[in-house]
Amino acid sequence: MQPSAVTGRDIKQILRNITYNNRPTIANDALLYCKQLFNHGIKLDIIVSNPAFAFSVDDAGGIEKSRDRALTLEELTQTGDGIILKITTLENIKNTTNPRVYQGTG
Secondary structure (H helix, E strand, C coil), rough: CEEEEEEHHHHHHHHHEEEEEEECCHHHHHHHHHHHHHHHHHHHHCCCCCCCCCCHHCCCCCCCCCCCCCHHHHHHHHHHHHHHHHHHHHHHHHCCCCCCCCCCCC
């Protein structure tokens, strides 16, 4: 489908399909990407209007609500252990005698 053939109905159907699958945040992201994509098309003189322009978050997934959550002590321990393991591995690689093995910085 050519960009100029996309209509507001097409955008609405995309958003409905995503929200039907209970993915409100993804629907909001998709709307944002559509708006950005078609705005860029206008800049490049590929299209003359943005079919996603009239839609708002209310038409997509709705206003997102942040959740307050703290990591448990077990989750913090797992995360810390993973970071320590990665640092240790990078240090071991960096200290090898073959300089071609380590490609990182520092």
